[in-house]
């Protein structure tokens with residue numbers, strides 16, 4: 303689904319990931335109040351007039367594989383976890399808008415959202431599984447997945463209204479994702495890690511590309527832990543032959559089921575989520591990330607608000623902002639976003655940020 307989008311990401315996803323790793327030991331399951339995992343929404347990607355990735359021979363399409371694995375996964379959950387309600391965004395070959403997929407989960411107060419997809423790349427040697435959580439990461443390969451998985455909105459009738467002017471062809475549109483509600487990031491990462499662990503130990507596709515972050519629209523508005531699983535590459539001969547076999551698709555469904563069971567057990571108890579940091583991919587194995595340029599001179603950020611008291615995470619004043627800098631200067635806590643090499647770059651992102659924080663302005667940071 304090649305829609306050309308030139309996107310540049312200034313946000314240093316990698317250091318956020320590092321920061322996250324440093325905080326890992328203090329994470330504990332926050333539920334603790336008898337909250338149980340009762341409803342899971344399984345989302346087989348694509349469908350109807352959107353086939354998703356298609357094999358060279360055109361014999362195999364992503365939408366069929368997604369649906370088959372989703373139904374197998376749901377059947378196992380229904381059989382072995384009778385206390386869990388399984389809801390599918392689709393059970394047949396039909397088209398559903400990306401936003402509606404998340405809405406289905408939200409309307410049903412789902413506790414977990416699992417979107418199932420198959421990858422594809424120009425480079426036929428690219429292979430393996432990966433599980434995404436909603437987030438921003440500057441790795442270009444993640445952007446390839448985003449372009450492919452987000453481009454489907456162009457097939458929808460009125461996407462510019464549905465997505466509040468979001469334009470997959472406009473890089474500035476993507477900055478909005480930095481301001482997203484991200485209250486379930488840790489749990490999403492925990493589930494994604496369990497999925498990748500299962501794939502590594504049991505999966506018919508053994509190669510793991512890890513747990514990743516990407517601004518994926520289908521996850522954007524979900525109000526529960528949510529992941530998008532890419533179960534292999536249709537563009538890779540070896541992955542394709544695995545995905546072509548019903549028995550292998552059952553194994554993949556079984557892997558996701560075991561991850562689900564483990565997640566549910568942790569979710570339902572007060573046990574802390576354990577995450578294996580080695581699964582968190584911060585760089586693409588096929589294309590090493592370029593080294594960061596040596597820091598010299600100031601960089602630029604966009605200050606969104608200042609407060610005399612320190613705001614707690616999730617405070618309404620932060621409007622869902624979770625990725626920001628907070629500095630205490632002259633008696634005020636000042637909150638800023640972005641990390642731009644030049645004032646011009648920051649200025650390009652300012653209008654998008656002002657939609658949410660009308661008083662936002664650019665600051666130079668030494």
Ligand SMILES: [Zn+2]
Pocket residue numbers: 347348354355364419420450451
């Ligand atoms: Zn897909």
